[in-house]
Amino acid sequence: MNVLLLFGTTEGHTRKIAQFVFQRLEHADHAVKMVEAMMLPASLDPAAYDAVIIAASVHVGHYQPRVVDFVRKHHVALNKMKSAFISVSLAAAGQDDDDVQGIARCVEAFSRDTGWTPTQLHHAAGAFRFTQYDFFKTWAMKYIAWHKNVRVVAGQDLELTDWPALGQFIDSFAPQNAMAKV
Ligand SMILES: Cc1cc2nc3c(=O)[nH]c(=O)nc-3n(C[C@H](O)[C@H](O)[C@H](O)COP(=O)(O)O)c2cc1C
Structure with a gap:
């Protein structure tokens, strides 16, 4: 397959x-075009591919605006294609109902908006990613780690x-x- 892989990231983990x-x-012998949402060529047309994978991370309940804009613009083509969404979040690491329902609501809102x-x-x-955070994000994320009972070490990702x-x-x-030459 010829696959378009588009991703949005804020602190870099979704790039990884x-x-x-x-x-x-x-x-698996697929041809892949990987594009970061911040560097989208205006001419990028998902319909030119056999399948599309989009990955984006959640920040305060929302995915990267560049990803949202691209998906909204191309939603008709995307809905006709084989497509996958990879939602990256800390809630996905949680097991409790708040995490599961909260992240499900983020995906529903994304789907509705786009x-x-x-x-x-x-x-x-x-x-x-403590190596990427400013002072305020560091404190907010330390609080979230504490709330989730995750042990973090100052300055370490x-x-x-x-x-x-x-x-x-x-x-x-x-x-x-299976069509790829061996
Ligand atoms: C300021 C901030 C807000 C965040 N908000 C949420 C959130 O609302 N829900 C959640 O599950 N994770 C949240 N996260 C966690 C990110 O989704 C997670 O760190 C992810 O790995 C970020 O990916 P990125 O490095 O590609 O941007 C937040 C992280 C930061 C720094």
């Missing part, structure tokens, strides 16, 4: 997730992503390309 997805797809219903959805737990689960999601979305 997109790089993982890129490598996984290439390993008009896009992805054929598949994956919730990926994100990361605490902490990844909560379940990489094998993400890999399995990608493998089921885009199985090995």
Whole structure:
């Protein structure tokens, strides 16, 4: 398959997730175009691809505005295609009802605002990126870590992503390309 992989990131973790997805797809012999939402070419047309994967992270209940704008603009084409959304959040690492329902509401709002219903959805737990935060974000995120009972160390990043689960999601979305030459 010819796959468009578009991602939005604020502190950089979703870039790492997109790089993982890129490598996984290439390993399965798919052709992948990876694009960061902040560097979108105006001419980018999702309909030119066999499938689209969009990854974005949640900040105060919302995904990156550049991702939202792109999806809203292209929702008609996206709805006709094989498509996946990877929602990156800290709530995805939680097990309680607040986390599960809260992140489900974020995805519903995103779908409503953009008009896009992805054929598949994956919730990926994100990361605490203390090396990227300013003073205020550091305190807010320390509070969230404390609230979630997650032990963090000052100045150190902490990844909560379940990489094998993400890999399995990608493998089921885009199985090995049987047409590829060996
Ligand atoms: C200021 C701020 C607000 C956040 N708000 C939420 C939120 O509302 N819900 C949530 O589950 N995670 C929230 N997060 C966690 C991020 O989604 C998580 O850190 C993710 O890995 C960020 O990905 P990125 O580095 O690609 O931007 C927030 C993080 C920050 C720094």
